[in-house]
Amino acid sequence: xxxxxxxxxxxxxxxxxxxxxxxxxxxxxxxxxxxxxxxxxxxxxxxxxxxxxxxxxxxxxxxxxxxxxxxxxxxxxxxxxxxxxxxxxxxxxxxxxxxxxxxxxxxxxxxxxxxxxxxxxxxxxxxxxxxxxxxxxxxxxxxxxxxxxxxxxxx
Numbered sequence: 001x002x003x004x005x006x007x008x009x010x011x012x013x014x015x016x017x018x019x020x021x022x023x024x025x026x027x028x029x030x031x032x033x034x035x036x037x038x039x040x041x042x043x044x045x046x047x048x049x050x051x052x053x054x055x056x057x058x059x060x061x062x063x064x065x066x067x068x069x070x071x072x073x074x075x076x077x078x079x080x081x082x083x084x085x086x087x088x089x090x091x092x093x094x095x096x097x098x099x100x101x102x103x104x105x106x107x108x109x110x111x112x113x114x115x116x117x118x119x120x121x122x123x124x125x126x127x128x129x130x131x132x133x134x135x136x137x138x139x140x141x142x143x144x145x146x147x148x149x150x151x152x153x154x155x
Contacts, residue, residue, distance in 0.1 A: 002090035025147060035069055039125035044152040048111065052131060065136040067145070069115035069127045075088075078155040079103045081107045081120035084148040087129065108155060 008137040015127040026042035030125060033052040040048040049070040054080030056063045085103045087095045105126035109115055 025150065027145075027147060028102060030142065030144060033067065042074075043075070043150065044079075045073065046079060046081065046152050047072040047074060049116075053119065054134065055128075056134075061135070065131040066117075066119065066128050067131055067142075068117035068119075068123075069129075070114065071107060071109055075109060076111045078111050079109045080110055080153050080155045081105075081151070082153075083150040085126075085129065086146040086148050087142060088144035089142055091143050092140075093144075094140075096102045 009150050026039055027048060028050050031051065032038075033050060035051055035053055037049040037051050045082060049072065050067055051070075052065060052067050054063070055066045058154060078090070079119070079138055083105055084098075085095060086093060107115055107124075107126055115125045115127060119128075129145065130142065
């Protein structure tokens with residue numbers, strides 16, 4: 001009887017540990033984002049920072065606001081980060097039903113390394129995402145976002 005009880009407790013704890021390794025979170029609410037890097041959270045030694053910035057290309061008439069992501073590895077291990085990006089524009093989740101992997105991101109992060117998004121066109125899409133156009137009012141605006149199934153695994 002005692003062995004069966006311990007086995008049941010062990011299985012419950014094991015299930016909770018495995019289930020808890022994939023995170024879903026809205027890193028920082030939209031109305032709290034600033035133009036400076038803000039700490040969002042740390043998962044397994046990887047710190048996540050975000051900021052909201054204007055990314056303007058005056059020559060082409062593109063004026064937009066973006067959220068940039070920064071990952072900082074505070075450990076001596078190489079990691080593989082992966083997540084699904086959930087984006088709500090004007091209150092409607094436009095990526096929640098995506099099944100083609102377009103919004104599934106993977107980033108390799110070396111020991112002690114930093115990866116961060118920038119405004120330039122060469123910045124990887126997984127490190128920045130569109131909020132709104134600054135010079136158009138009729139285009140939907142990002143109202144919420146979340147990093148779903150976020151995992152940090154050794155490489």
